[in-house]
Amino acid sequence: MIPTPDLAHLTKQDxxxxxxxxxxxxxxxxxLEADAEVLRAIKTPICLEIGSGSGCVSAFLGxxxxxxAVYLCTDINPHAALCTLRTGAQNKVALSPVIASLASxxxxxxxxxxxxxxxxxxxxxxxxxxxxxxxDAGGIAGAWAGGKDGMRVTNVLxxxxxxxxxxxxxxxxVALKQNDIPGITxxxxxxxxxxxxxxxxxxxxxxxxxxxxxxxx
Amino acid sequence: xxxxxxxxxxxxxxxxxTSNNFPLELRDVSVALREADYSEDFLRGFIPRLEWPAxxxxxxxxxxxxxxxxxxxxATATExxxxxxHHVLLEVHIEEGSMVCPGCQHVYPISNGIPNxxxxxxxxxxS
Ligand SMILES: C[S@@+](CC[C@H](N)C(=O)[O-])C[C@H]1O[C@@H](n2cnc3c(N)ncnc32)[C@H](O)[C@@H]1O
Numbered sequence: 001m002i003p004t005p006d007l008a009h010l011t012k013q014d015x016x017x018x019x020x021x022x023x024x025x026x027x028x029x030x031x032l033e034a035d036a037e038v039l040r041a042i043k044t045p046i047c048l049e050i051g052s053g054s055g056c057v058s059a060f061l062g063x064x065x066x067x068x069a070v071y072l073c074t075d076i077n078p079h080a081a082l083c084t085l086r087t088g089a090q091n092k093v094a095l096s097p098v099i100a101s102l103a104s105x106x107x108x109x110x111x112x113x114x115x116x117x118x119x120x121x122x123x124x125x126x127x128x129x130x131x132x133x134x135x136d137a138g139g140i141a142g143a144w145a146g147g148k149d150g151m152r153v154t155n156v157l158x159x160x161x162x163x164x165x166x167x168x169x170x171x172x173x174v175a176l177k178q179n180d181i182p183g184i185t186x187x188x189x190x191x192x193x194x195x196x197x198x199x200x201x202x203x204x205x206x207x208x209x210x211x212x213x214x215x216x217x
Numbered sequence: 218x219x220x221x222x223x224x225x226x227x228x229x230x231x232x233x234x235t236s237n238n239f240p241l242e243l244r245d246v247s248v249a250l251r252e253a254d255y256s257e258d259f260l261r262g263f264i265p266r267l268e269w270p271a272x273x274x275x276x277x278x279x280x281x282x283x284x285x286x287x288x289x290x291x292a293t294a295t296e297x298x299x300x301x302x303h304h305v306l307l308e309v310h311i312e313e314g315s316m317v318c319p320g321c322q323h324v325y326p327i328s329n330g331i332p333n334x335x336x337x338x339x340x341x342x343x344s
Contacts, residue, residue, distance in 0.1 A: 096220065099332065
């Protein structure tokens with residue numbers, strides 16, 4: 001078993017503004033660990049985690065894949081980027097956080113070159129205004145406010161997936177039942193020619209959490 | 218921790234700025250040197266993913282001129298060449314300063330070793 005990254009350096013004050021790892025984080029770690037062998041087979045992988053928050057997931061990926069990989073992270077929350085940097089240092093993984101939305105500043109250079117893409121998105125259904133305000137503010141509400149079906153932010157990324165993912169690339173996405181997983185699967189197949197599989201699911205309190213693994217057809 | 222590796226992967230993404238938007242020019246930067254574990258496999262594997270002239274140019278802006286103008290060949294690069302690449306790519310950290318788009322002049326600040334690439338107008342902007 002791969003140990004959960006050391007987050008002892010993060011404090012209550014950090015978690016007032018940055019998402020504290022919770023069940024959705026842990027199911028994602030479990031899904032990555034289950035795929036460790038497949039992931040290790042990729043040569044010199046470029047990994048990008050969108051919305052890295054505390055940095056817990058990327059640090060864990062760093063333990064799975066080791067030093068011969070690149071770990072890029074984005075978050076719209078500046079304090080999350082700082083926590084990600086510190087979590088990398090604490091766990092001796094060279095994480096490269098950038099304050100940015102989705103994959104924007106990397107999209108041109110990494111066109112179809114991202115080998116491992118990871119996103120635990122803001123997936124809670126909210127009003128349209130709530131998600132837009134949260135995206136503008138770059139604070140803690142951005143960690144969960146997801147707009148219509150909780151898919152407002154994720155849908156933008158899904159629409160660009162064909163431009164981002166390497167030929168053998170893998171995209172791990174956390175989703176809730178309310179996010180309409182059959183709908184996501186259909187759209188990905190029809191619009192992006194991607195396959196979408198549920199690799200893990202479990203109930204945590206009121207949430208029915210899933211990890212989807214998306215690859216090219 | 219903006220290493221030149223990260224810099225080599227970032228482009229200006231301001232709306233309508235689609236040409237002459239890479240590499241971002243480094244301005245008023247302060248750098249720190251931090252030792253990193255050397256991995257020959259990583260370097261040989263990563264060379265094909267680099268935009269070599271952009272790396273050489275950025276390195277020069279930081280006063281590092283140990284890289285050849287011609288891209289290294291992953292198969293034949295010598296240990297000495299790989300060590301120089303290792304240093305430039307992974308051990309030079311830009312802590313403060315800014316990255317400026319050569320085309321539209323948009324300024325992306327770097328502070329505490331983290332670049333801020335956010336634009337006022339983003340993908341989820343209200344329509
Ligand atoms: C549910 S939290 C997950 C945090 C961390 N990855 C984890 O699993 O614990 C969602 C994260 O996405 C970030 N985020 C929201 N919208 C984003 C966007 N458009 N681009 C990048 N990050 C975003 C939030 O700031 C937050 O850190």
